[in-house]
Amino acid sequence: MDLLFLGTSAGVPTKARNVSATAVIEASGSHWYLVDCGEGTQHRLLHTPLSIRDLRAIFITHVHGDHCFGLPGLLASAGMSGRTQPLEVILPAALHDWVRQGLVASDTFLPFELRLLPLEELIAWRSETLQVTTVQLSHRVPSVGFVFTEINPEPRLDIQRLDAEGIPRGPLWGELAKGLTVTFNGQLLNGNDYLRPSRPPQRVIVCGDNDKPELLAAVARGADVLVHEATFTQAVVERTGGTFGHSTAAEVARFAEAAGVRNLVLTHFSARYQNDPRRSPHIDTVRDEALAHYSGQLTLAQDLQRYHLGRNGRLEASA
Ligand SMILES: [Zn+2]
Numbered sequence: 001m002d003l004l005f006l007g008t009s010a011g012v013p014t015k016a017r018n019v020s021a022t023a024v025i026e027a028s029g030s031h032w033y034l035v036d037c038g039e040g041t042q043h044r045l046l047h048t049p050l051s052i053r054d055l056r057a058i059f060i061t062h063v064h065g066d067h068c069f070g071l072p073g074l075l076a077s078a079g080m081s082g083r084t085q086p087l088e089v090i091l092p093a094a095l096h097d098w099v100r101q102g103l104v105a106s107d108t109f110l111p112f113e114l115r116l117l118p119l120e121e122l123i124a125w126r127s128e129t130l131q132v133t134t135v136q137l138s139h140r141v142p143s144v145g146f147v148f149t150e151i152n153p154e155p156r157l158d159i160q161r162l163d164a165e166g167i168p169r170g171p172l173w174g175e176l177a178k179g180l181t182v183t184f185n186g187q188l189l190n191g192n193d194y195l196r197p198s199r200p201p202q203r204v205i206v207c208g209d210n211d212k213p214e215l216l217a218a219v220a221r222g223a224d225v226l227v228h229e230a231t232f233t234q235a236v237v238e239r240t241g242g243t244f245g246h247s248t249a250a251e252v253a254r255f256a257e258a259a260g261v262r263n264l265v266l267t268h269f270s271a272r273y274q275n276d277p278r279r280s281p282h283i284d285t286v287r288d289e290a291l292a293h294y295s296g297q298l299t300l301a302q303d304l305q306r307y308h309l310g311r312n313g314r315l316e317a318s319a
Helices: 041-045 071-080 093-105 159-164 171-177 213-220 234-240 249-259 284-291
Strands: 002-007 021-025 032-035 055-059 087-091 114-118 130-136 144-150 155-157 181-184 187-190 195-197 203-207 225-229 263-267 297-300 306-309 315-317
Touching: 002 041, 021 203, 041 071, 055 071, 071 087, 071 093, 087 093, 093 114, 130 213, 144 213, 155 171, 171 181, 203 213, 213 225, 213 249, 225 249, 234 284, 249 263, 249 284, 263 284, 284 297, 297 315
Parallel strands: 032 055, 055 087, 087 114, 203 225, 225 263, 263 297
Antiparallel strands: 002 021, 002 306, 021 032, 130 144, 144 203, 155 195, 181 187, 306 315
């Protein structure tokens, strides 16, 4: 899987960072999923190779505006771009009327079926290639993380089984490799029964706002990537006197170290952290604080940067 960050700022946008939105891209092909949709997410998309037509589903972590105010505009533009495939949006039930009424009041016609699914009732969302489950987090309002797990990644033909059943090499194998159903000796064979994953499934967790990283203990074990907010550093919290339902870089890093997380991606940075080295506090103070507690592969997410999770299990920035 790949990750492409469309917004990495907390609460308000800055010139360098938009508000929350993260694209999760399937390892094979162009299908992708959107986690959160802050205002202006569709503008960010214009700077990426991602197409709204290849968007499989949208997942919203919680009701706060910096995570969902981009939805009506994105949906309207999906309609204008001629999308006809149904689109599922998994979001808190409290937002359903807001989305529907916003579209109706603005006379927005969607040429595709919009399926709003209540986040609270989600057990597992599945496509042929991915399963998405939730983990409950702690914030000022109910908030979740989404756990993306591959199903049968990079399937290859189970040659042992084919040989054992005496199915001859040739065009038949080609059709089974595509997952098609074929007839052999008067029997129907389903290609999916002859496909095996060629590598272990990858698991990527993309979290909403959260002030208790330890809630992720069970799902973080064995996960390939954890994307978590680090809104503040300890120094800033000590000065301002609160985290307002958020985590510090140190808290997340300590948790990730204890849980053995291989790749930790921090995002959702307070707008006070600067990219300009002449201004303070600098974003590197977030990195330094995390590195003091975490020895795995640390990434500070940047807007419009794509990251690839390789077969070696390492998450690397793509060129
Ligand atoms: Zn929030």
